[in-house]
Amino acid sequence: MEYVRWGIIGCGEVTETKSGPVFDMVEHSQVVAVMNSDKEKAEQYAVKHGINSWYDDVFDLLKDDAVNAVYIATPPSTHATYAIMAMKAGKAVYVEKPMAASYEDCCRMNRISEETGMPCFVAYYRRYLPYFLKVKSLVSEGSIGRVIGVRIDFSQPEVNLDYSAKDLPWRIQPDITGYGFFYDLVPHQIDVVQDICGCILDAYGCNSGAKHDFDTISCCFSFENDIVGAGSWCFGADNCTDEDKVEIIGTDGKIKFSVFTFAPIKLTDKNGVREFNVDNPRFVQYPLIESVIKHLQGKAVCECSGINATPTSWVLDKIMNRI
DSSP states (O other), X not given: OOSEEEEEEOOSHHHHHTSGGGGGTSTTEEEEEEEXXXXXXXXXXXXXXXXXXXXXXXXXXXXXXXXXXXXXXXXXXXXXXXXXXXXXXXXXXXXXXXXXXXXXXXXXXXXXXXXXXXXXXXXXXXXXXXXXXXXXXXXXXXXXXSEEEEEEEEEEEOOOOOTTSSOOOXXXXXXXXXXXXXXXXXXXXXXXXXXXXXXXXXXXXXXOOSSSSOSEEEEEEEEGGXXXXXXXXXXXXXXXXXXXXXXXXXXXXXXXXXXXXXXXXXXXXXXXXXXXXXXXXXXXXXXXXXXXXXXXXXSOOOOOBHHHHHHHHHHHHHHTTOO
16 A cells, blocks of 8 residues: 555554554555544544544444554553454455454454455564664674573562452452563563574463562573473562663673663673673654554565464463363
C-alpha cells in the first residue's frame, strides 16, 4: 500500500507516550480513526489529536473504508480477538505486546494471518532501539567471545493495592494480562535476549504464588547454540532490592544491561570495564513503527512479525507451566 491509514483500537497511556504520535510522523502514514469502548473518551482522544473519526464499536472501525491498517493498543486478553477480526476485514495489524494472553492465541493469530494474507506485527520495539542494538553489536562483534550463558534478574517493590478489591489495575488481573505483572513486563526481557542470543528451545519454571498473582518466579532455559540461561523475578520486593539487570556471559567477558531503566551498558573483558551510554528516541516505538510502515509500503522488511513474536509467548507459558 502506498499510503497507510491507521485505525487505533484503544486510547490508553501507551498511545500517548510511546506510539500514537509516531503514526503521523512517518511519511505517507496517518491515523484516520480511533475506537474505544467509552465513546466520550474516543471522541476526546480524536479531537485532541486531530483524528477524523471515532467509534465505540470495533465493527464500525473495521467497516471504515478509510482504514487499511489497525493498531491494537488494548489489554492482552483482547489482542487475539481484535487482530483476527481486523485481518479478516482485510486490514494489516500492529498489536501491542505481548502478542496475546497465551501461546495458543498467538498460533491462532498466525494462522489467520497466513489464511488472509494480512501481515501481523508485534510491538517488541526494544529490538529496534539504539540501546539494545548496541548490546547486540557488542555480542556479534565478539567482544565477549562465544556466548555461553544468560542471566535475568528483576525485582520491584510490591504495589500498594487492596488485592481483595474488584477494581484492580488491569495489568495485575490474570484474566486480562495472562498472569499479571509477569506477562506485562517479562515479555520484553525474553524477546530481547532471544533477539540477541537466539531462540529459547526449552524452559522450566517455578513460582511462589504466596500472596497474589505469583509474587516470585524463577526459571532455567536453554537456547539454540548450546547457550543456557536463568531468570528470577520478584514483584513483591522491598525498595532496597529494586533491580533490573540482564547479563550475557561469554568465554572472554560479559555484558551487563537493563531492559527498563536503560542504565549504562557495561562491558567487562580482559581490558577492564567499559561503559556505553546510548540515547533512545523520545517516542520509543518510532524505529519499529517506521519499519512496519515501510514494510507495508513495500520499501523494507520488518522482522517483528507474529511468527517471530510467538516464541516469546511460548517461553512465558512454559515458565508458568501452562503448556
